[in-house]
Amino acid sequence: MIVRTLEECQNSERRVVAENGNWESVRMLLRDDNMGFSFHITTIFANTDTHIHYKNHLESVYCVSGEGEIQTTADGKTYQIKPGTLYVLDKHDEHQLRANKGVDMVMACVFNPPLTGMEVHDKDGVYPAAE
Template sequence: MIIRTKASILGTDLDVDWGNGTSRRLLVAADERGYAITDAYVRPGTSTELRFDNHLESCYCVEGHGAVEVDGTTFAIEPGTLYAPDKGEVHVLSSADGMRLICVFNPPLVGTETHKPGVTGPSGY
C-alpha cells in the first residue's frame, strides 16, 4: 500500500516547477503501478504549447478554468472536465485565472521531468 500526501512531497524532487505552473508527482515509475498521477497547477495568464511523444496523458480539472486548443479548435476546461490528447498531439494549455488538474500518465513519469515553456516548438517529455 502506498500512502502519500501532497504536503509530504512539497519541496522534494517530486515537487516540480515546470515554468508555467507546478506538478506534484504523487505516484511515479518507482512506485511500480504502471502509471503516474500528478496534481498540476497552471499559473494564471499562461499559455503552454505541449506535446507528449512518450506518454499518454489524461487530465481532469478539479479547480479553476482554462482552455486546451488542438488543431485550431479551443475547448473550455472547467471543474468536471477531462481532456486526453493523443500521443504526439500538439496542444496548447492556457488559463487566465489559474487551474488545477489531476493528471494520469502512461507509461509513468520518472518524477523529475519538466517542461521548457518558450522553447521553439512544443514542450514535452
C-alpha cells in the same frame, strides 16, 4: 500499500516547477512505484500559455479547479476547461494549454508510461522517452 499526502509530496523533490514559471507539478506516484502509470497534481498558473506535445506519453487530465482552455495544434479547435472537465491526449495531441481566466487551474493528471519524476518540457513541449 502506498499512502502519501499532497502536502508531504509538495515539500519534497516530487514538486517540480517549470523553468518558465507557467506550472508546477506535484508527482505523487512515479515509475519507481511500479504501478504502470504516474499520478500528478499540476497547477497551471493564471494568465499563462504553455505549448505541450507529449510525443512519448499518453495523458489524461481532470480539472479540479480554475478555468482555461486547450487548443489543438493540428486543427485549431479550442475546448473550454472548467472544474469537472476531463480531456485525454490519446493521440499524443500537440496543444496549447491556457489558464487565461485570471485564476490558477488545478489538474489531476495520469501519465502512461509513468514519469520518473524530474521531467520538464523541452523546447518542443515534449517530455523525454522513458529509458
